[in-house]
Amino acid sequence: MSNAKRTRTVSKPQHFTSPPHGTLQKLTYTGPTGSANYYVYTPAHYHVGTSMPMIIMLHPCMQTPEDFAAGTGMNDLANQHNFIVVYPEQTSQNNGGECWNWFDPANQVRGSGEAAIIAGIAHQVENNTSRWTIDKKRVYVAGMSAGAAMSVIMGATYPDIFAAIGVHSGLEYQAGTSVTSSVTAMAFGGPDPTQQGQAAYHAMGKYARAMPVIVFHGSADTTVNPINGQQVVEQWMETNHLASKAYNARFSSPASTITHISPGGYPYTVQKWKDKRGHVVAEYWVVDGMGHAWSGGRLGGLFTDPFGPSASQAMYEFFMNHPRH
Template identity: 60%
Template sequence: MRMLKPTFLAHWRGHFRIRSFPLLLLVILTVAALLAHFQHSARANNPPWQQFVYNGHAGSRPYFVYTPETYQVGTAVPLIVMLHGCAQTPLDFASGTQMNQLAERYHFIVAYPQQTSLYNPALCWNWFDPANQFRGTGEPAIIAGIVQEIESHTDRWTIDRQRIYVTGISAGGAMSVILGATYPDVFAAIGVHSGAEYRAITSPLGGGEVFLQGGPDPIQQGQAAFAAMGSFARVVPTIVFHGTHDNVVAPVNGNQVVQQWMETDFLASHGTYQADFHSPSRTIHDQVPGGHSYTVYSWNDNNGNEVQEYWLVNGMGHAWSGGNPSNFTDLQGPSASLAMYTFFKDHPIKGQGL
């Protein structure tokens, strides 16, 4: 848009012989309103919360996108993909986690793929099905396709391709692990809340046992995840949250997620990243005022860059740590949403912070 020059008001004053201050003030306010209108039209022509339907070769799913109200079209921003848990909807997940509020504050786009009862009666992502554990097929391909579709809508958003992330809880957390292994070229880093290691099971019949007792050897599963990466193999930074009192997905699963990714990243780094689960680079003990105590473990590479971060929240059950009151959140825990955003912003694919 061509900017109005300072001589604009002077021209109007001479042309219309403006002689009174009230009329001049009216002109100024009118011009200001016009400028505000044109500035607003330069923003994304999006309501903050929109629903879409993705249709691709691997299948179809609805998804929601949250766009900050201050977002300007053409401004490259990160994208965080949020995968809800069983018995949840994107609306539940957005409300409980407060990720949209963080998007407003820190300027990023949030996408919420939706599982439907047509594909799982309990609304779980089918992470346990081998058809959904590899690149190019099933739900991983659908979710990656949703990301690609969002990227393609350049009239609505400009996504920074180096800063695309995925996180989820429970079944959504397990699917985040799968996406990190199958699409490491798409997702710069992943978050896993109360989830399970890569291919912890390969049949729905074993889900309950794995959730309560843990999956196979995480070293073995780390090797499987590395194999799934194929030619796209790279170190995938991972942040994990788990509650010590989770009686749905036992805490051993959180340990295994961290250990699995240590092995995967060891192989992806050609052996240069050698982390020991029992010897973190840093350990922090803290407590939410009036809430849960927690421990944060982190492991760094040889250059001092953090690769894994593990938040173990004492006394928390199967719920998202922090957020808004809901059946799926625990307000006495530290904010998982803020911790994950903070971790993500320091881990773009090219290793440059926001």
Template identity: 60%
Template sequence: MLEQYTYSSPAGNLPYVVYTPLNYRAGTPVPLLIMLHGCTQSAADFAAGTQMNLVAEEHNFIVVYPQQVRKNNSLYCWNWFDLANQSRDHGEPAMIVGIVQDILQNTAQWTIDTARIYVAGISAGAAMSVILGATYPDIFAAIGIHSGLEYQALKSHHGALTISKRGGPDPLQQGLAAYEAMGSYARIVPTIVFHGTKDTVINITNGDQVVQQWMQTDMLASHDTYVADFNAPATATTYKIPTGYAYTVYTWQNSRG
């Protein structure tokens, strides 16, 4: 079941759509997944393209699709490149977390397992998901990044196209910046990254930098108990979808997986 809501705050209003599985009843703790669309997309576009509602129906979890508004960005991008939207308790990250709080407080409709709240996105939504992982690691248990960019790849809109085509700053430096953004909530944040090798909008270099940035962030957050080498993944397995694309899965783990 799809329902539309609006989050309101002094910073502004943000519409969002919630999908609740048909057989779900409040009182049963379930995971919550926040899904952030890309530029020129809508919440409805992202729901249709990902088919995440069908997955939620099968596995019994709540999906929320925040909707960027034209007032904030003429192309409906999340403003990941703006310094005002890269820290805790400010800008769009605070508004998205405000939506999470709205869901948590509506106990008559949903009962959320607060240890299983996740955020995922594509493109601009992926870049914002990286920011949320760094600024709210106490809220989001893990993050999913599809064609995204490392934390603070930019601090203003100038150069966004160049960064997208060539990659951002040194991911080790950005890993430190993300760790510092975590503050007292610093911890290892499990991260899954998807990126097309022939992506012509967000170059694959950015996907590699996301992985390297989070390796550095997690190492610092774990006080060096998590150490991974980007050039030496624990596993590398290639698969082929019949009549579809081939893809390779790389994993990096610590001693506890």
């Protein structure tokens, strides 16, 4: 089967079931800007008092937290490596397609809208010390598509909470500020990344610092144009340069570029950029021939492609190398 015929696996999603001994709990957050349900996955053999990293996973449109968990396999990784996974839930009442409303200006600033709700969920889990002991220097957020665009927003608006972000098939900060402009950005790319990088830096306010970012995108994505992946990298280059003079990378001059072939057959390229101290600040994974799907996801999951490298594994490894200082 050619790569062109393996660009997507969009079938009926599997129902989520917890791996043996892990627990999944549904909770509700209510705050000044609204409320949302969320799920917390606690891995097997976890004991309260053992400090653990936490990854918040933001699902794409037309998907539930259960579907996203099943498709990405993130809970299995949590069992292997001992970390907490949190899945906030967007509802059809807030968006007909169950999309995060990343294009709404009210959700693109600190202390407002969905950004404040997601941050509130993170704080609520951190503060539930009778059930979890979260390492506050190792709290991360990742997402796909609309969820990825929201993860970019979270990195810009709450750099004091999130140590690093993962962006799969997403868009730069404020790529769209209305339904119309968001559709345009998905099809053709967003505004100038340097300009948006400055906007994200201003959104950080007094909490500004370099935000490590790992970006995944399929080269055959027809839902979110692949140019958006590059723009995410470039936007954060500008933001991080403004936030830390130790980072002065250029997109055209990565510290390393490596091409591999995944076990499933897709070629993919990984580019990395470092700061002046030699620390990797950004990674950009382009999967050649893959469409709008979570790379290395479970067969049968919604918006997953098992033939690519594992985005879940790559993001986990990237995150663990980037605690918040």
